[in-house]
Amino acid sequence: xxxxxxxxxxxxxxxxxxxxxxxxxxxxxxxxxxxxxxxxxxxxxxxxxxxxxxxxxxxxxxxxxxxxxxxxxxxxxxxxxxxxxxxxxxxxxxxxxxxxxxxxxxxxxxxxxxxxxxxxxxxxxxxxxxxxxxxxxxxxxxxxxxxxxxxxxxxxxxxxxxxxxxxxxxxxxxxxxxxxxxxxxxxxxxxxxxxxxxxxxxxxxxxxxxxxxxxxxxxxxxxxxxxxxxxxxxxxxxxxxxxxxxxxxxxxxxxxxxxxxxxxxxxxxxxxxxxxxxxxxxxxxxxxxxxxxxxxxxxxxxxxxxxxxxxxxxxxxxxxxxxxxxxxxxxxxxxxxxxxxxxxxxxxxxxxxxxxxxxxxxxxxxxxxxxxxxxxxxxxxxxxxxxxxxxxxxxxxxxxxxxxxxxxxxxxxxxxxxxxxxxxxxxxxxxxxxxxxxxxxxxxxxxxxxxxxxxxxxxxxxxxxxxxxxxxxxxxxxxxxxxxxxxxxxxxxxxxxxxxxxxxxxxxxx
Ligand code: HXC
Numbered sequence: 091x092x093x094x095x096x097x098x099x100x101x102x103x104x105x106x107x108x109x110x111x112x113x114x115x116x117x118x119x120x121x122x123x124x125x126x127x128x129x130x131x132x133x134x135x136x137x138x139x140x141x142x143x144x145x146x147x148x149x150x151x152x153x154x155x156x157x158x159x160x161x162x163x164x165x166x167x168x169x170x171x172x173x174x175x176x177x178x179x180x181x182x183x184x185x186x187x188x189x190x191x192x193x194x195x196x197x198x199x200x201x202x203x204x205x206x207x208x209x210x211x212x213x214x215x216x217x218x219x220x221x222x223x224x225x226x227x228x229x230x231x232x233x234x235x236x237x238x239x240x241x242x243x244x245x246x247x248x249x250x251x252x253x254x255x256x257x258x259x260x261x262x263x264x265x266x267x268x269x270x271x272x273x274x275x276x277x278x279x280x281x282x283x284x285x286x287x288x289x290x291x292x293x294x295x296x297x298x299x300x301x302x303x304x305x306x307x308x309x310x311x312x313x314x315x316x317x318x319x320x321x322x323x324x325x326x327x328x329x330x331x332x333x334x335x336x337x338x339x340x341x342x343x344x345x346x347x348x349x350x351x352x353x354x355x356x357x358x359x360x361x362x363x364x365x366x367x368x369x370x371x372x373x374x375x376x377x378x379x380x381x382x383x384x385x386x387x388x389x390x391x392x393x394x395x396x397x398x399x400x401x402x403x404x405x406x407x408x409x410x411x412x413x414x415x416x417x418x419x420x421x422x423x424x425x426x427x428x429x430x431x432x433x434x435x436x437x438x439x440x441x442x443x444x445x446x447x448x449x450x451x452x453x454x455x456x457x458x459x460x461x462x463x464x465x466x467x468x469x470x471x472x473x474x475x476x477x478x479x480x481x482x483x484x485x486x487x488x489x490x491x492x493x494x495x496x497x498x499x500x501x502x503x504x505x506x507x508x509x510x511x512x513x514x515x516x517x518x519x520x521x522x523x524x525x526x527x528x529x530x531x532x533x534x535x536x537x538x539x540x541x542x543x544x545x546x547x548x549x550x551x552x553x554x555x556x557x558x559x560x561x562x563x564x565x566x567x568x569x570x571x572x573x574x575x576x577x578x579x580x581x582x583x584x585x586x587x588x589x590x591x592x593x594x595x596x597x598x599x600x
Contacts, residue, residue: 493520
């Protein structure tokens, strides 16, 4: 064969490129409980669909002896493939190559797939495992990050962008994930911090380990930076696949309709008694959400953060919906700074990607106190109003019990654009709870008079009928018909056309 030698050399080069930093470093990667970049991509995508790009790109840095080492691919494995048969783009940092650090050349590889994903309207997934900016490349590395962040920002709201943290993610490396829509972390070996424990100690004299500073628990429950924490890398990758099943490929598409067998006329007699008659007794809102959804299946997002609010995806009649809810079992479902941020960001994601929003409401109001006020509950709470008001997707609201005060307004009220607003007969829609109201109206009276006033207030205000009389509630429904009613409302609103006045962009309170 004329070209035998050439072809053999090509095969050899390919093999070398595929071993990244070499067998020893791969072994070290495995010993630390991590997969390699290629193994991760193979597991993420449908079998045999990965097409790699720029396999032979290499750095041209000569500082600190870098000219003596050129590794094909330069520590990034990038390209495209399929998930459940749908086109996606993906890239993975290869920690075996210079610690997965970012330089000028591998940044260009990342930007190339980011641009391809945007141009072709397909989601992009980044698998992070990196020591951050490659010190030897100086400002060229910083420039690389800046280009990636720019692409993240431009693609925001056009294609879904998903990040997994599967190792260190330090310094500049944190900000690309932070600009994407969802961050997954594996609960071992994954860390995100702007500066590591050593720098923290030098600057603030604070002693903290990696896990406490920026591990999966910290970011999924305290900072709210991560949306999902999984027990293993495999679970992260499988969960990303599942998340994509709820999403359209880009902002011009509708969500995929999955074949379903769950009866759209299914009654839920078990919901009839779910709301306790005593308004101070909590119940788990997920006991309403789950049975309502197709196959009782709810894909929760940020389940460990701001647990007084619930966000996530499910399907009704095969069509993906975004669920926003208050959670009476946690802080009585009150709205505070963290839950406001959680809810507002989720609403905006759903609106970007044409996902109808269903709101389950039982909220006593905003959390009072100096901590909340001084940290800006006004500014944060305003995000929910803004997000619901600007969202043009179908919005359906169900008030199960309390809808008091400002919280009534913000949780997808009729006036902020709710398309269909339902209430159970157990709903209480008022400016505030009975005791609070009577204490203000009757400051000086005796206990007996106060008790009478509380009873009168409950009778007049702690129900949905006044709101229904005024048209703020479209329909009062029995809990057992919740699934049927929500599906009917979704079907009614499926061709909704609504747009806001043209503008460069709004100015959401941040
Ligand atoms: C160049 C680096 C590097 C870096 C790691 N390496 N970080 N090379 N630049 N930033 C190299 C190491 O020298 C080593 O090379 C290999 O990667 C593996 O690193 P180890 O330290 O042996 O691994 P490990 O013990 O697992 O620790 C991993 C680590 C640690 C936690 C990531 O390396 C680390 O703390 N690195 C620095 C992290 C950091 O501060 N990054 C921020 C950069 S500044 P050899 O050849 O020995 O295998 C930044 C600013 C950008 O990112 C701002 C933009 C907004």
